[in-house]
Amino acid sequence: MLTINTTPAAIFRSIHEDEPPTLLVDEADTIFGPKVAEKNEGTRGLLNAGHQRGRYVTRVVGNDHTPHKFATFAMVAIAGIGDLPDTVMDRSVVIRMRRRAEGEKVKPFRSRRDIPALHELRDRIHALARPLLEEVANLEPDMPVEDRAADTWEPLVIVADLAGGRWPRLARIACARMVAAEAAAEEDHPSGARILADIRRVFFAQREVDSPSTEELLHHLNRDPEAPWGERGRDGLTSRELSRMLRDFDIRPGNVRMADRTQRKGYMRNKFLDAWRRYCPTVHPFDADPARGEG
Numbered sequence: 001m002l003t004i005n006t007t008p009a010a011i012f013r014s015i016h017e018d019e020p021p022t023l024l025v026d027e028a029d030t031i032f033g034p035k036v037a038e039k040n041e042g043t044r045g046l047l048n049a050g051h052q053r054g055r056y057v058t059r060v061v062g063n064d065h066t067p068h069k070f071a072t073f074a075m076v077a078i079a080g081i082g083d084l085p086d087t088v089m090d091r092s093v094v095i096r097m098r099r100r101a102e103g104e105k106v107k108p109f110r111s112r113r114d115i116p117a118l119h120e121l122r123d124r125i126h127a128l129a130r131p132l133l134e135e136v137a138n139l140e141p142d143m144p145v146e147d148r149a150a151d152t153w154e155p156l157v158i159v160a161d162l163a164g165g166r167w168p169r170l171a172r173i174a175c176a177r178m179v180a181a182e183a184a185a186e187e188d189h190p191s192g193a194r195i196l197a198d199i200r201r202v203f204f205a206q207r208e209v210d211s212p213s214t215e216e217l218l219h220h221l222n223r224d225p226e227a228p229w230g231e232r233g234r235d236g237l238t239s240r241e242l243s244r245m246l247r248d249f250d251i252r253p254g255n256v257r258m259a260d261r262t263q264r265k266g267y268m269r270n271k272f273l274d275a276w277r278r279y280c281p282t283v284h285p286f287d288a289d290p291a292r293g294e295g
Contacts, residue, residue, distance in 0.1 A: 002026070008042035012057055012070040015050075020074035023050075028080030032088070044085055050074050051091040052151075083185075086248075090148055093156065094182050132162065144176040153179070195245050196272070197280040198227050203269055204284040211256035213266040214239045239265075249275040 001021040003011055014021060025031070025047075031040045049055040050072040061068045083089060100106060129136075141157045143150040153175045160171030202220040206212065212220075221229045222236035229237040243253060246267075256266035276283070 008046050009059070011043075012046055012072055015071050015074050017071040017073070020071065022075040022077065025076060025078040026080075028078045028084055029082055030080075032080070032084050044088060046072055047076060047078075048087050048091065050076065089182070091152060093152060094178065096181075136162070142172075144172045145179045149175075149179045193279040194228075195242070196249065196275050197283045198224065198229070199267075199272060200276050200280055200283045203272070210269045211266055213256060213258060213264040214242070214253055215264070217267060218242060249279070251275060 001011075001014055002024045004026060011023065031043060046057070049057065053073045055072050056069040057072055058067050058069050060066060078084065078088070078092070084092075136158055139158050139161070141154065141161055143154060143157060145153060157168070157171050157175060160167040198221055199217065201224075202212075202217060203209070206220070209216070218237055218239060221227060221242075223230060232238075232241070239253075246252070251267070251271050253265045253267055255263050256268060257263055
């Protein structure tokens with residue numbers, strides 16, 4: 001099911017629990033870009049919920065507004081330029097493409113010629129997989145990753161195990177390397193864990209400061225030549241943007257007392273500790289900080 005300009009309501013009404021379609025989401029950057037993301041929170045919520053079976057959305061239907069549960073589970077293929085929201089990326093097997101280099105040759109895709117062959121391949125896979133569903137449902141393969149990455153990759157590893165030969169080993173190598181690559185990209189990306197890592201570096205460098213004002217923290221972030229924050233807009237990262245980014249980690253600014261005994265809005269170091277442990281544990285671990293003793 002191609003979901004171009006399709007509303008979330010139309011999508012979840014098209015998902016049948018017994019035989020869900022595969023959703024094809026093209027040009028996802030036009031859905032989740034900074035100017036339109038808020039308008040498409042329903043689509044993001046639908047994609048997040050549909051990552052697991054048994055997740056439903058409830059809507060009222062009919063003139064009597066009767067509550068009705070709609071299934072959300074479906075396979076999804078998403079294509080777009082740049083990164084998608086963190087919650088979508090975390091639930092995805094990410095395949096990063098690159099532009100064709102000058103002189104590089106690729107075989108063109110022709111719908112009339114190639115789609116029938118793809119349909120034939122789909123039917124063969126369906127015929128192979130259908131009798132194995134009960135057996136596959138009880139398999140728990142050894143995984144080289146944990147948590148949500150394991151949930152996402154497990155079906156592919158199971159298919160590789162069923163294929164046998166070299167495929168079990170290759171699938172696990174691909175899984176470990178691709179998950180590690182995304183973790184590294186997340187730290188380098190100007191959002192999510194990157195802001196936590198850079199703030200950790202600021203606190204590590206400014207050992208005597210436990211509660212910098214927002215202005216002080218922004219000053220250090222925006223003047224870091226290795227970080228992207230100074231290039232955001234005319235004046236770099238702003239207090240509003242910083243607050244919005246940290247809100248995802250339940251970190252909020254508060255009143256902090258400065259050296260001159262005045263009060264300003266700022267951030268207390270102890271509010272970051274849990275997020276640092278979870279999202280950037282290798283960036284100046286606490287036991288490497290001689291001025292502190294949390295870890």
